Amino acid sequence: MSRRCVITVGDLGEFGVVARIARRLPQGESVLLGPGDDAAVVKAPDGRVVVTTDLLIEGRHFRRDWSSAYDVGRKAAAQNLSDIAAMGAIPTTLVVGLGMPADVPVEWVDGLADGFRDECALVGASVAGGDIAGSELVVIGVTALGDLAGHAPVTRSGARPGHVVAYAGRLGYAAAGLALLGAGIVPADGPLLEAVEAHRRPRPPYGQGPEAARLGATAMLDVSDGLLQDLGHVAEASGVGISLDPAAFPVGEPVAAAAKELGTDPLDWILTGGEDHALAAIYPPEVRLPPHWTVVGRVSDGANVKVSGRATGPGGWDHFRA
Ligand SMILES: [Mg+2]
Known part of the structure; x- marks a missing residue:
């Protein structure tokens, strides 16, 4: 070679x-x-x-x-x-x-x-x-x-029923920042500025990609178009369903502050906001995950991504809420 x-x-x-x-x-x-x-x-x-x-x-x-x-x-x-x-x-x-x-x-x-x-x-x-x-x-x-440093590439197609869904990095921050800028709010400091800064400069958890490969992740992608949409790609490529527990997602302080400022549900940004480039990965259930991975769901038989057991269609979270 x-x-x-x-x-x-x-x-x-x-x-x-x-x-x-x-x-x-x-x-x-x-x-x-x-x-x-x-x-x-x-x-x-x-x-x-x-x-x-x-x-x-x-x-x-x-x-x-x-x-x-x-x-x-x-x-x-x-x-x-x-x-x-x-x-x-x-x-x-x-x-x-x-x-x-x-x-x-x-x-x-x-x-x-x-x-x-x-x-x-x-x-x-x-x-x-x-x-x-x-x-x-x-x-x-x-x-x-x-x-690849000797590891197999982690694709989108290896998720199997019984595996767990976890993410590393930030979710909802960049979307919160973009929403603030779109509303004409240019904060000078504090958590609102942190959200805007997250829109300007994502902070992907680079080291967690190779780490996931070493830990035996069966599927992975970075969240660039929103978690629901991106996990939809994993569900489709792997031929499985994915169920997310909305209560499992921590709400970052900048996301909470921006949601309060704009009167929005922070979960909207967490589930559908792109551009934070968090890593979402699927792991066999026996893998012991380091603390910077947060488990937010499970892989099951079936298709598509569900939140609280309810389907999210092409309209994603909005569809679910409607
Ligand atoms: Mg990508």
Whole structure:
């Protein structure tokens, strides 16, 4: 098996800013050959490479008036690193494509690069290279690579009746923050600010992905579209039903505070809010879970995801409440 992986990194000579960006980005031990050639060469220690890609489009995935360049960089890196962790792998390397209007100040790109740098530092990942082109909106395409370190990838299809459903990380925080911003509330401090910060910068529990693989998780994904919807993918891929106990979910202080402020049920955000990138995993019942995993449900025969024994349809939680 090859232990190197060659990636096309585009035309790095195209913009004067590229060298400036490259200097700000981490090129750690996963990168054997970084920016400056037609392609980079990175390590593939396991012999297999986990790869994922994600696209962020201004106005659709972020707003430049709601998030700083630094926050957008953190978030763009985080959602890709989290997808690698959700396979039970260790994120090693990113490659970044950036489209941007000519009037975006170069300092904005500096901030973006710094966000990538700091998020990658949390897991020791590197940025091996990238490409920049002019476009009408800011568009950020990120490809992430990861190392399975000898473990089998944890897919969505291994859940079996009798297994337990657990999650690590935060649920409902980013949705609470987005709701506050949408209501025109820009808090200066306290738990409401913490919710807004969670929207700007998710905090995925990266280490718990490889940990779940070691513990014997039978299915896993990161919660990017809402727990009900994402667990629906596990139920479908595994051919099982999933029952959640709403009383099992702790309500974080920022989520509770935002719910009080906006007169909302915090469980709405916890069950349907995306973008926190918590990890949801399925475990055989005999696995002893470390305390940062919270058991919230069970796998059963049947299909779909139920809350308190009642079906949640395509309309998810709203459907259930109606
Ligand atoms: Mg994902």
